[in-house]
Amino acid sequence: MKIGEMKESKYLKKEDVGAGALFTIKEIKHENVGLETQPEELKYVMYFHEAQKGVVMNWTNIQLTAKACNSEDTDEWPGKQVVLYEDPNVSFGGKLVGGIRIRAPKQQAEAPTFKSAPDSENPAAGLDDPAF
Numbered sequence: 001m002k003i004g005e006m007k008e009s010k011y012l013k014k015e016d017v018g019a020g021a022l023f024t025i026k027e028i029k030h031e032n033v034g035l036e037t038q039p040e041e042l043k044y045v046m047y048f049h050e051a052q053k054g055v056v057m058n059w060t061n062i063q064l065t066a067k068a069c070n071s072e073d074t075d076e077w078p079g080k081q082v083v084l085y086e087d088p089n090v091s092f093g094g095k096l097v098g099g100i101r102i103r104a105p106k107q108q109a110e111a112p113t114f115k116s117a118p119d120s121e122n123p124a125a126g127l128d129d130p131a132f
Helices: 059-068
Strands: 021-032 042-048 051-056 081-087 099-103
Touching: 059 081, 059 099
Parallel strands: none
Antiparallel strands: 021 042, 021 081, 042 051, 081 099
16 A cells, blocks of 8 residues: 555545546535644635545646636536546655646547448558548
């Protein structure tokens, strides 16, 4: 077990998402993410249908989510799907510590459609079709 898995957290951690997990955005809340003994620290937290914990949003992840959702209006984000993944290149305090990043789900490639099938004697026939 990695030591990062031993630490309890109210929010999603990089160890929770690994190489990538698909989530559907439920809501974005502005809430206190500071420790109980510390002064209030208000940040935006994004919650998902698939998890009880949310992810604390930094400016980079806000911008990445806007790009993944094709909207800079957070009111349009609920219901959209995003992938959360662990990125080892996230830095904090000048050190690479890793963290959560957000991207759009990869689109499935569509099967190509041929206007006319190549004939068996000349497999290249039909490949000069403008559809390619």
